[in-house]
Amino acid sequence: MRFSLAVIPLVLFAALAGVFLMNIDKDSSVVPSVLIDKPAPDFSLPPLPGRDKGLSKADLTKGQVSVLNVFASWCVPCRAEHPLIKRLSREADIPVFGLNYKEKDPQDGVKWLAELGDPYTAVGMDLSGRTGIDFGVYGVPETFIIDGTGQIRYKHVGPVTVDVLENVLLPKIAELKG
Amino acid sequence: MTRRLLTLIGTLGVIMPLLAGNPAWAVNPDEMLSNPVLEKRARDISQELRCLVCQNQSIDDSDAELARDLRVLVRERLIAGDTNAEAIDYIVARYGDYVLLNPPLKPETYILWASPAVLAILALLAVFAFYRRKQREAAATTTSLSRDEQARLDEILGTSKDDGRA
Numbered sequence: 001m002r003f004s005l006a007v008i009p010l011v012l013f014a015a016l017a018g019v020f021l022m023n024i025d026k027d028s029s030v031v032p033s034v035l036i037d038k039p040a041p042d043f044s045l046p047p048l049p050g051r052d053k054g055l056s057k058a059d060l061t062k063g064q065v066s067v068l069n070v071f072a073s074w075c076v077p078c079r080a081e082h083p084l085i086k087r088l089s090r091e092a093d094i095p096v097f098g099l100n101y102k103e104k105d106p107q108d109g110v111k112w113l114a115e116l117g118d119p120y121t122a123v124g125m126d127l128s129g130r131t132g133i134d135f136g137v138y139g140v141p142e143t144f145i146i147d148g149t150g151q152i153r154y155k156h157v158g159p160v161t162v163d164v165l166e167n168v169l170l171p172k173i174a175e176l177k178g
Numbered sequence: 179m180t181r182r183l184l185t186l187i188g189t190l191g192v193i194m195p196l197l198a199g200n201p202a203w204a205v206n207p208d209e210m211l212s213n214p215v216l217e218k219r220a221r222d223i224s225q226e227l228r229c230l231v232c233q234n235q236s237i238d239d240s241d242a243e244l245a246r247d248l249r250v251l252v253r254e255r256l257i258a259g260d261t262n263a264e265a266i267d268y269i270v271a272r273y274g275d276y277v278l279l280n281p282p283l284k285p286e287t288y289i290l291w292a293s294p295a296v297l298a299i300l301a302l303l304a305v306f307a308f309y310r311r312k313q314r315e316a317a318a319t320t321t322s323l324s325r326d327e328q329a330r331l332d333e334i335l336g337t338s339k340d341d342g343r344a
Contacts, residue, residue, distance in 0.1 A: 031230060128247075133272055135272075136274070139231060
């Protein structure tokens, strides 16, 4: 009886230490999306100035796995991940759509893509940020993987890194392509 | 000199709180609704919603761009005729329960909500058990005097007769 009582704090400590250990690598600023395995919201965004194709829900429901990358010219991490979005577009062999989020000036996104290269199949311009809110965007860049029926299957918050691209996004896309 | 210092301190005392800023200032005048009832409801809702950019502030407190967009969105929903609950659900549908600063009571959060009561009960039981054991131990250690001790005590007290306790 005495012995078992003395063990309780030890067990509690071990349990707590276990919980902390499990969460030590977890980034608490990343909020899991509620939209996973739900249909992408309805939206229809105008094209960038000087282009004729915008982006709408219909582009995501054409029976093909696709990626939707939320970016902005004012977003520094977006610049950092841009080469990897290009690589993703080359290697995954699926449409990669861009959601140009909340530019101050509609021309900013155009200039940014002219400077860094444009890997996107189509880009929609979300000046108000409303479509972003419908997608639950809270910190650009964000990258969604959407299956052929228009269901959101995965979301990555923050810049895509080589590790994320090779070990998370590409395998996930390959799995969805079947 | 002292008077000047006091005046200075007094002046600072008036100015500093103004400079320090009121958290309500995160809500810009251009966002506010002209209808004071709707505006009050919008403020109440905003105080319940977490800003996902600066996660321990409500969107009412936060200066983040997204918080501003969400405040405007909440006001639009109210103008469109949403109840407070509907406006909150609209945001939750996009950002999840995490945006609620008050976690809702549902099967996933039963443990969360029950834990304070459970811990309090466990603590009370532990305290109760501790005192009961102490009491029992005290009772167990109070042994009677041995025959020799009793004799010695009687001798000191001057009573010669043994009362029979062993």
